Amino acid sequence: MRDRGLTDTLLRMLGPAGLIRLAEQYGGTRLYIPASPERGKLVKDLGQEAAEKLSRRYGLDYISVPLMRELRAAHYRAAGMSNADIARKLGLSESAVNRLFQRMDNVPAKGSGDPRQLKLFS
Known part of the structure; x- marks a missing residue:
């Protein structure tokens, strides 16, 4: 815990x-x-x-220090990283990364950047 x-x-x-x-x-x-x-x-x-x-x-x-896997995974996904890359960064399998994203409420789209950031060009 x-x-x-x-x-x-x-x-x-x-x-x-x-x-x-x-x-x-x-x-x-x-x-x-x-x-x-x-x-x-x-x-x-x-x-x-x-x-x-x-x-x-x-x-x-x-x-x-907490591992912050969910926060890090969301950050990496928003930066455009693949699940394989995220898995390596977090020390998890790709399956575990998929399960992590399935548990999350607001999964950022790949390459979406920081969801709090306003878009400069729409």
């Missing part, structure tokens, strides 16, 4: 793109958050702003 409160907090704090970066780098692991982000790899891996936000909220503590 994942910690829904932590996931929600991280999503509000880092936004979808920041949470995806965090999950890509550290998903499924316990991550030590230093009091000062300059002391670790967080700035290099996540960027200065995200590292500072994590340090302010969780400095000198560990967090269990």
Whole structure:
């Protein structure tokens, strides 16, 4: 069972793109958050702003970084990736990716970009 409160907090704090970066780098692991982000790899891996936000909220503590497979899968699909590519990125089989999309309410169309983004040319 994942910690829904932590996931929600991280999503509000880092936004979808920041949470995806965090999950890509550290998903499924316990991550030590230093009091000062300059002391670790967080700035290099996540960027200065995200590292500072994590340090302010969780400095000198560990967090269990969620895998965020659904969020990542939707992001990759919107970017135009095939299910085979998504499977490799998530460490799943293509069948598991298909099941993941079947469980999701709002599956982005392949290559649709960020569904929150307005279209420049219609």
